[in-house]
Amino acid sequence: MAPEETAKKPVEETGVRLPPLEGAVMGQVVTRFPPEPNGYPHIGHAKAAIIDEEYARMYQGKLILRFDDTNPLKEKLEYYDAIKEGLDWLGVKPDIVKNTSDDISLIQQYGRKLVELDGAYVCTCSQETMHDLRAKGVACECRRDPSEALTRLEKLFNGSYEQNQAIIRFKGDMADLNTAMRDPALFRIIEGQHPKLGSKIRVWPTYDFAAPIEDSLDGVTHAMRTKEYELRNALYFAILDRLDLRKPTMIEFSRLEFEGVPVSKRKIRPLIDDGTIKDWDDPRLPTLSAFRRRGFVPEAIRKFVISLGITLAETKPPFEALEAYNRKIIDPLSMRLFFVKDPVELYVQEAADLDVVLKNHPTDTALGSRTVKASDRFYVSGDDAAGLKINDEIRLIELYNVKITRIECQEGKLSLTATPAGSEIKQSMPKIQWVSKQDIFDLRVLIPKQLYVGEQYNTNSLEVVKGVAESFVSGFKPGQVVQFVRFGFCRIDGNNTAIFTHR
RNA sequence: GCUCCGGUGGUGUAGUCCGGUCAAGCAUUGUGGCCUUUCAAGUCGCAGAUCUCGGGUUCAAAUCCCGACCGGAGCACCA
Numbered sequence: 001m002a003p004e005e006t007a008k009k010p011v012e013e014t015g016v017r018l019p020p021l022e023g024a025v026m027g028q029v030v031t032r033f034p035p036e037p038n039g040y041p042h043i044g045h046a047k048a049a050i051i052d053e054e055y056a057r058m059y060q061g062k063l064i065l066r067f068d069d070t071n072p073l074k075e076k077l078e079y080y081d082a083i084k085e086g087l088d089w090l091g092v093k094p095d096i097v098k099n100t101s102d103d104i105s106l107i108q109q110y111g112r113k114l115v116e117l118d119g120a121y122v123c124t125c126s127q128e129t130m131h132d133l134r135a136k137g138v139a140c141e142c143r144r145d146p147s148e149a150l151t152r153l154e155k156l157f158n159g160s161y162e163q164n165q166a167i168i169r170f171k172g173d174m175a176d177l178n179t180a181m182r183d184p185a186l187f188r189i190i191e192g193q194h195p196k197l198g199s200k201i202r203v204w205p206t207y208d209f210a211a212p213i214e215d216s217l218d219g220v221t222h223a224m225r226t227k228e229y230e231l232r233n234a235l236y237f238a239i240l241d242r243l244d245l246r247k248p249t250m251i252e253f254s255r256l257e258f259e260g261v262p263v264s265k266r267k268i269r270p271l272i273d274d275g276t277i278k279d280w281d282d283p284r285l286p287t288l289s290a291f292r293r294r295g296f297v298p299e300a301i302r303k304f305v306i307s308l309g310i311t312l313a314e315t316k317p318p319f320e321a322l323e324a325y326n327r328k329i330i331d332p333l334s335m336r337l338f339f340v341k342d343p344v345e346l347y348v349q350e351a352a353d354l355d356v357v358l359k360n361h362p363t364d365t366a367l368g369s370r371t372v373k374a375s376d377r378f379y380v381s382g383d384d385a386a387g388l389k390i391n392d393e394i395r396l397i398e399l400y401n402v403k404i405t406r407i408e409c410q411e412g413k414l415s416l417t418a419t420p421a422g423s424e425i426k427q428s429m430p431k432i433q434w435v436s437k438q439d440i441f442d443l444r445v446l447i448p449k450q451l452y453v454g455e456q457y458n459t460n461s462l463e464v465v466k467g468v469a470e471s472f473v474s475g476f477k478p479g480q481v482v483q484f485v486r487f488g489f490c491r492i493d494g495n496n497t498a499i500f501t502h503r
Numbered sequence: 504g505c506u507c508c509g510g511u512g513g514u515g516u517a518g519u520c521c522g523g524u525c526a527a528g529c530a531u532u533g534u535g536g537c538c539u540u541u542c543a544a545g546u547c548g549c550a551g552a553u554c555u556c557g558g559g560u561u562c563a564a565a566u567c568c569c570g571a572c573c574g575g576a577g578c579a580c581c582a
Contacts, residue, residue, distance in 0.1 A: 179578040188580035
């Protein structure tokens with residue numbers, strides 16, 4: 001089974017559900033997911049996008065995917081695509097896709113209007129001055145004397161100012177206890193190549209200005225964002241107030257991140273730059289591409305996100321919960337195969353050559369079966385071998401029982417000898433998986449662990465397990481999710497490598 | 504430092520707005536049985552929270568009020 005082919009079940013059937021939306025009217029809800037195309041999508045994006053979509057669906061409304069691209073210095077074309085791909089994989093289907101930059105002239109017009117309305121002004125103070133005055137809660141000369149505002153506004157847009165020489169500031173309240181209201185920047189000059197607009201535009205709105213304008217104009221009824229924006233709500237509504245624009249309902253929720261698996265580029269980029277981590281889809285990362293490569297299916301992520309609700313409490317949810325959702329989905333779809341870690345040779349004296357037919361799934365016969373050629377030589381896992389004593393009787397799963405007659409250790413290499421011991425399945429007997437010596441496929445399994453322990457990179461974050469699997473595994477394409485019996489679920493990654501999903 | 508937001512079993516949450524039906528539901532984890540030629544899944548059961556703490560209001564508080572403590576966020580010409 002390839003994870004991307006998992007059937008998408010309606011969430012209502014799963015038992016997990018989001019609480020009702022405040023003030024929502026059936027058929028009229030419009031939500032929006034506004035990522036900045038400045039990086040690869042991760043689990044945090046997934047949470048926001050899924051919640052946005054769930055509510056749009058719950059009320060038979062619309063979901064807008066709006067790339068919040070108002071900073072040409074940070075955005076790249078490849079990220080627009082990466083985010084689209086990520087959402088596509090997640091099964092999040094926006095009804096409308098647009099960019100904030102599509103509306104750049106409109107937004108600029110509203111900016112000009114705000115200055116004309118005396119709701120904003122052009123400030124030419126240095127950043128240091130601004131910072132100091134803001135800290136003191138004092139207005140600068142640019143604000144106190146509005147006579148030049150309109151002239152400056154023209155100069156700003158006709159290119160008379162250089163970058164950093166002038167910005168448009170909101171006329172808030174320099175003494176407000178909420179510092180977001182102390183005349184924040186609304187527009188600034190950025191010289192740079194924008195992925196969509198090139199160098200055509202140089203007066204760019206900040207997020208603080210673009211977001212409310214876009215939400216209002218796009219018809220968004222319920223705007224959701226993570227809670228670090230809470231203090232900016234006052235600004236958001238003040239802007240819409242002064243411009244006399246319709247106000248959406250604002251809802252915030254906590255960010256999603258796992259313990260030891262940071263989402264921040266600040267913590268990941270250095271590891272990629274210095275080669276510690278190869279790429280953004282490394283299974284230790286919380287990017288969507290990593291989850292996919294690791295064998296997680298979109299529907300598990302969706303259920304998990306919904307189960308978290310839209311709480312404001314800042315907590316790191318247990319990764320095991322995500323695993324549990326995933327396990328329940330992939331369990332019935334995954335073939336059961338044998339893989340032995342740290343192989344130890346087992347010689348079964350006088351064992352006959354056999355063609356063993358193995359079921360690919362214990363209950364679902366639709367998954368078929370396979371035939372393995374067995375002789376008297378096998379491999380069993382080092383862990384199992386280590387626990388054996390002479391005269392122990394064990395069952396080779398789906399084969400027969402053997403009794404250990406000799407345990408040798410030459411040059412640190414363990415080997416076992418046994419004799420047949422019937423075929424009756426006994427409750428008490430350990431049942432272990434095996435691989436026929438003439439039917440092996442070398443396989444290494446990558447087991448991702450926490451990337452960070454505290455603030456420190458975890459040097460043991462990727463365990464590499466070596467072993468042998470059945471040759472049947474060689475026929476799988478990358479993307480196949482299987483369960484190695486008594487080992488865990490894995491996703492075939494190609495090049496004799498599998499990635500451990502979870503147990 | 505200032506401001507804002509949180510604080511329910513090991514963990515994540517429901518409930519808090521509109522006090523009683525909540526000595527608190529669900530999930531996960533743990534644990535025991537059944538099932539099973541897997542240490543998975545399924546299934547049945549159990550364990551685990553006096554709802555951060557201290558006051559107050561009330562016949563009645565997880566739910567309202569006050570205070571404290573702890574945790575997080577914001578204080579950018581980033582989003």
